[in-house]
Amino acid sequence: LRVGYPEVVYGEGKTSEQVTEIATYMQAKGQNVLITRSNDHMYETVVKACPKARYNPLGRTISIVNKAYQETSSKISIIAAGTSDLPVVEEAYETAKIFGNKVEKIIDVGVAGIHRLFNQMDRIREAKVLIVVAGMEGALASVVGGLVDKPIIAVPTSVGYGANLGGVVTLLGMLNSCASGVSVVNIDNGFGAAYNASMINRL
Amino acid sequence: LRVGYPEVVYGEGKTSEQVTEIATYMQAKGQNVLITRSNDHMYETVVKACPKARYNPLGRTISIVNKAYQETSSKISIIAAGTSDLPVVEEAYETAKIFGNKVEKIIDVGVAGIHRLFNQMDRIREAKVLIVVAGMEGALASVVGGLVDKPIIAVPTSVGYGANLGGVVTLLGMLNSCASGVSVVNIDNGFGAAYNASMINRL
Amino acid sequence: LRVGYPEVVYGEGKTSEQVTEIATYMQAKGQNVLITRSNDHMYETVVKACPKARYNPLGRTISIVNKAYQETSSKISIIAAGTSDLPVVEEAYETAKIFGNKVEKIIDVGVAGIHRLFNQMDRIREAKVLIVVAGMEGALASVVGGLVDKPIIAVPTSVGYGANLGGVVTLLGMLNSCASGVSVVNIDNGFGAAYNASMINRL
Amino acid sequence: LRVGYPEVVYGEGKTSEQVTEIATYMQAKGQNVLITRSNDHMYETVVKACPKARYNPLGRTISIVNKAYQETSSKISIIAAGTSDLPVVEEAYETAKIFGNKVEKIIDVGVAGIHRLFNQMDRIREAKVLIVVAGMEGALASVVGGLVDKPIIAVPTSVGYGANLGGVVTLLGMLNSCASGVSVVNIDNGFGAAYNASMINRL
Amino acid sequence: LRVGYPEVVYGEGKTSEQVTEIATYMQAKGQNVLITRSNDHMYETVVKACPKARYNPLGRTISIVNKAYQETSSKISIIAAGTSDLPVVEEAYETAKIFGNKVEKIIDVGVAGIHRLFNQMDRIREAKVLIVVAGMEGALASVVGGLVDKPIIAVPTSVGYGANLGGVVTLLGMLNSCASGVSVVNIDNGFGAAYNASMINRL
Amino acid sequence: LRVGYPEVVYGEGKTSEQVTEIATYMQAKGQNVLITRSNDHMYETVVKACPKARYNPLGRTISIVNKAYQETSSKISIIAAGTSDLPVVEEAYETAKIFGNKVEKIIDVGVAGIHRLFNQMDRIREAKVLIVVAGMEGALASVVGGLVDKPIIAVPTSVGYGANLGGVVTLLGMLNSCASGVSVVNIDNGFGAAYNASMINRL
């Protein structure tokens, strides 16, 4: 449908065989492929048929670049509160990459140690669009939103326990952000955030 | 803070006098002002001090253009399902306008009569960024997201009854959209959607 | 009780032995049997006693046709958004079948790629009653409801993650459908939808 | 769109003038009109322009029959638990009527006094399709579903207090009905139930 | 504390050793013991030290009668909708038994086949107090409450799926029962219901 | 149905005229009447037709004793945490009274000042059955349940704010009570508690 775009396969609930079949078909057509929510076994099956497949175990993505692409000159920054948010960061990173974006990760800048965030403000301000990944109360989205005049796509993560309700509290907190310029995607949806950011970065 | 931006005042819970004071101060500085969640009485008080004030009763906004601005050449489209979503549409429209955007409204294109949406696809595809406003199950965001390759900011409205839970179901439905490229703001938050869209439209 | 109806056994929480006992008893009486929410082990136990038993592993159903039945001339169509909804589709399909209905599956027509749905409209319009199976935001029920003038039974599925809340958001979204003619059954309840559709198809 | 169908106007959030305008337009075209969620003032405004308008204050409906219609020979029965469910019963009744159905009301047959329901079983069994209206725990839908072999459309009402949560408990209870053959519409949605029932009754 | 009462031990989260220690201590004192939420391993450990221990695997209870007791002449009836409610029925039954009550089980009388309930009304009416165990929408409590003039303790079970929310819908439905005389205990709390019923039966 | 019982009318949502009609009819038959959820206007209308009517404005009940009744010798105690729970206490009190029970109120014994509760333990222990009325976290039910060996019917009230959720937290807290012997009725349901207690008190 969308000419030149990589094919994206949502791996959850698909067998390694089903995914490999799609990947092989796309390889034959010379198209790039991104598989999200994959796993070790899926990668091992895919890579046999598609030797260019590259696996990001933390982000649970498989990227297959069959056709070189031109990277954007403008940049997407992915900002994350803590190390437990890394799986979502990596899903977003791999997505942004294979959609042809220059992309940068700035992690461990949660608001409990806000000076670390301030130390990164110059790098953050260079980006054209920001992805903010956070769990718990999701305060990082508000703080970044107050500091930067760029479109921000916030991704709540399911990191937390007790009254966190599997990320629902983080999600609703981000939607209530007192800072303007923040829009939100589903819990743990690094792919969706990066797809969105890519659209904006390419404008 | 942000030089050249209009000042935005959230009218809810403020007295007409408090709002007028801010408006008068900004008028003296030659700055544009947008007041959201206002009401008839607030407008009547403000307009005495700021004769340029213009009231949108449906959107509950007061706009005061003290300084002419250049309109963007690219366009924001605001797409809405039904007539009951109009207050949110108007809040978004006035916000986009005073932030200097070319903006267009396409209403009454809900998915229950999907041909009306298809009739508008050419106009919709001309926009640089889309705002989709819908209540009930919020299906319009998914349908537009599947048809258009533009960033979409979805605004759930509190229109509905019974199991609608004051818009929460619409909100969560939009966050679960099966279409990529959709990000979401708070229920009835036309301002936030337009602020976001304006940032993107001006990139 | 209801003469001529197949006996339906809800397999969840029953042992393979308990289920086989019921199936054997019904076989002796020459009555048809449908077992839902079964599993591989249950099938292997049942088929030893009832060699006519046929297993649908995706739908988790066991069908035992001990007595031939006349198929209806009018048709039930089961329409589904994506491949992950297939288990529910298959449960509905097997139920409709053993209750003697002509039934057709139309899958992978989710609203994110709405042209695929439009390509199937002629087939869809031939049905007497429709079952719409969808997860995520459940928009498919609204879209089909707006296009077709037939009774629609919507089945929300528990497919999704994050703010999907195990299908509750899909369920509530479908109940808020802006299209008339849509009624709803419990999450993943393919059996209930087909039982209902069968009653209507046989009117 | 749907030739010969009455035009349905959802009165909530519309002004009496807006509704009158639609009604007058339809009167000129000789089409029947149903206005739901109306009120006294709306009726008084409408009836001046459309003298055939008839008001049901309990059901909050205005019916305008501009063109005689043929009544079905088969029957819809509307069964209700208590007198507080009557507004929903009346909305369903007026909808079924103007869509050309023979329709009957059987009220005050809640399960707390189950003999009253049993006294009505003969009449209930004559119907082609049933609408069951109930608040509180919604048990009536299950009981009727167990007794009758007809399609049942259950309408939860917002009648109740405390842990009833505005009808949400009734709604979810009905969706969990242990009886087959029950599908559900939104809380207080008498219109939707009758629209559905009418489709089925006319098959 | 309460002289003559059996000691009740809540087995969940305790080791087999901890439970055996308590049981042995009570055996030495000649007191009766009831262990709830136990399991096979716990029973095997306990029975070595306390040979009178009797295990109910369905109800997950261990009963140790070290001291004979006089059974009441009045009766508790435990009424249950379906076979999947049996674990809760058995927990209630064993509790009532060891607290010295005459107790009777009447199962598989759910409202989807209400004639089976009616066939048992004479036995039900003989009881002094009733325990009603049901899952799904919990309608049985209302129906029995409407038919019988006895105190009813309703126990919602976590049996169900989808919008059942782990028994919360059943619980809230029972609390909204339209029949008087029904009070409710926690989901799956057969012990609590029987403890209560025992207090009442012994008045 | 139940010979000799007072007729109970739930006033909410009924007109003063409807209620008066029922009351007059029962007066003619010499039967006692209790009207709950009434109001000043309803009382004034009723008392004109039934001069024996007595109004409890706090409990919102109207009691009409047309036929003298024998009071029980055993006692129901109604125990309440604070003065804001009084409306529910009074509804329970009037219900217990007209059903012929000896009944006593013990108020302002919330757990924040637990010594006041201890001062009343002797009176509390004299009762045959207890009604515990409390809002906020509902701890009183657990404390009384731990101290007294009597059946306890707990009534959560909607008193509280913020995270109280209109009494739902109190309700669920009471259902999780760590003390045995506590069963629960709907939020603010003083009538239901007293009806239950009366059944038990009369055993």
Next chain:
Amino acid sequence: LRVGYPEVVYGEGKTSEQVTEIATYMQAKGQNVLITRSNDHMYETVVKACPKARYNPLGRTISIVNKAYQETSSKISIIAAGTSDLPVVEEAYETAKIFGNKVEKIIDVGVAGIHRLFNQMDRIREAKVLIVVAGMEGALASVVGGLVDKPIIAVPTSVGYGANLGGVVTLLGMLNSCASGVSVVNIDNGFGAAYNASMINRL
């Protein structure tokens, strides 16, 4: 009970007369009184009997200092995000004052404009204990918690709309704070926070 403490009266749901009676009684005993959740009419009634009564209309408190008290040398700081949180700030302020604390208000330092918070850090660090009042996503508690090594009592406010759920999202967000040292009281509970802070400040 607690000698020397002011008497605190929760005005909500009490009549002006009831409150005045308590206030007069305490005045006679020379004790200080704080009335929370009061209103204009209540103040006018109280002040006639107790001329020392002072009203804070924003905080809805009435303070009556009948006996001078010694102010603490250590300080409580009340920090608030925005002007709409002021009613809660004032309730906390008046409570802290009449309990004899030195107390300071630092408002309008929400995270959307974080530099204003940093400008106040020196004053904030002087306090012995902090009260942080915020609505929306409640991020301020986390940010302050990360910057200051003092006990923090967070008060969520019901300020917000849409997916804010009346402050529940703020509350749960604060409980999930990624910063240590934050404990939480009920929504809008300025009194409770100050009571707590006072206990700590007086250690």
Next chain:
Amino acid sequence: LRVGYPEVVYGEGKTSEQVTEIATYMQAKGQNVLITRSNDHMYETVVKACPKARYNPLGRTISIVNKAYQETSSKISIIAAGTSDLPVVEEAYETAKIFGNKVEKIIDVGVAGIHRLFNQMDRIREAKVLIVVAGMEGALASVVGGLVDKPIIAVPTSVGYGANLGGVVTLLGMLNSCASGVSVVNIDNGFGAAYNASMINRL
């Protein structure tokens, strides 16, 4: 950052290797370390590199005291309802210990047997600050709050079943406590409660 404080590592979601690396680094710097949410395997890995590591399997903590500290003279008391709350008690205990506090555990004093609590009141009153750990309905926090004039930090636990909702009911109950002086931390957050209590105890 905070000089002299032990380093706290949140073990959940970290590998044993990652945690050991941090622990070794801190050992080299002579700093104390607390690892929460650890497990057997993590301890075995850590202790090889840091022989001073001490494991609390119930509390799931690893404490490494590399530098002796001075214990406070004032005391923190940790009060718990039942034995199933012990894991949270132990996490709090180890945290308070390594932060240098004198700390005492008082367990099995739940309100269902309130005399056991009263037997401990003298010890409880000696503490400077209290931590109350409870599951189910959380009534213990209110009762202690009513009896003691000390700051109380309440920790809801996820102990319970059915309508307990994983501790959310306990949490909200504690926030609605009718006793003043109670503030609350997240479900099962023994660490957070002790960190807070330590701050207060050291004032």
